[in-house]
Amino acid sequence: MRLDVFMTPAEAIPAEVAGRTVVVIDVLRASSSIVEAMASGARTIFPVTSIEEAIRLANTLGRDEVLLCGERRRLTIEGFDLGNSPGEFTPERVAGKTLVMTTTNGTASMAAAAGAARVIVGALLNLDAVVEELVRTGAHPVFLCSAREGRFGLDDAVTAGRMIGALVEALPDVEWTMNDGARAALALGRACDGDAAALFAQTAAGRQLADVGLEADLAFCAQVNLRDVVPVLQDRSITLNGSA
């Protein structure tokens, strides 16, 4: 069975994504926030690339009907309802709501997954749920790391690697054909199997968050298997079962 990891969205050649199940990972913080929002009962999340597009879509849907969320340079966007800290997405705030979200790296990697048969959102928070979904569907998965402005990010690579480790363990009889990224991620997941918060603190993404006082997000995103949800991106929106 094929198993590929792309370390940056730019590596994800459409022909190798087409028809496959893609796990989009932006553990610090977009995919963690999406998992948290869906676990808290959000109805739908529309991930969009630009602030302008977010505002336009919010106006189309009815500004009072949606929550605008996202960040630029780690901070909440002026006029938006929520930022990109997973802890903000509580049931009190998001249950039953439609969210429009724009983040620096996470939404770009979702765009790179266009053409996939199925796009799911993965984080440490829902690691086992993602792995169970991949086992259930027998997919030849692609793990797409969002990275930081096109550069390798250790946080996403280790998250992908831990998922692969769990997947390989869950399917001991499968012969895997892995690309270089998958082999590297698997090795990194095994090498960095301790406290993810400590690892995150040493990454570029983690340091940038700490610089603006968002250290608490690192500990939140480092929690493993807190949530049993698999957000599915389909037809430009994220829901829990893939039908908006």
Next chain:
Amino acid sequence: MRLDVFMTPAEAIPAEVAGRTVVVIDVLRASSSIVEAMASGARTIFPVTSIEEAIRLANTLGRDEVLLCGERRRLTIEGFDLGNSPGEFTPERVAGKTLVMTTTNGTASMAAAAGAARVIVGALLNLDAVVEELVRTGAHPVFLCSAREGRFGLDDAVTAGRMIGALVEALPDVEWTMNDGARAALALGRACDGDAAALFAQTAAGRQLADVGLEADLAFCAQVNLRDVVPVLQDRSITLNGSA
């Protein structure tokens, strides 16, 4: 001291390369071939991007005065004297000669190193020589992995990681500030510290070489510290002491 690894040439932002010592790595096979050519007594190597540029330069220098070397799709270019197998660069063939070389990935990463204070060529073949040079000059080094057509390559990442491991060991009192790529490479170098030929055989680059009958190159490039030379790229040409 800063220490960065860029997993692909596209990650190497000019501002972070400027003024630093860059170690260009394309272990399968351009940097291994360059090390071997210089160890065999080649006078100068001109790395160029295109076949046309190689032929034009050869004609300018005098076609009979130079050896044209390089590959496209792993194979020797028609009309060229040598391919890109390190074993081809014997003293009998290259001693005292000027070489013009074009390879798919290696010469592209050298172009990405433009603006560096010093560009040296690293491979497993000259691992300790590169590390000694970095220790001697007290550089804040950048390791630039050539990768495969812009995608992460495990062969180059592990080579960079083994160099970093040796460098860190040689300078135990230095406090290193590493980017995500450097941390990952170091972990991968430690995780993959066995026979490099077996590792290479599982990489995309290694499989492509095996597909065209060049398995022997993997074993050649996997040899550690066979050569005690540090090729230096300066003013568009590679020599042993940086002055053509």
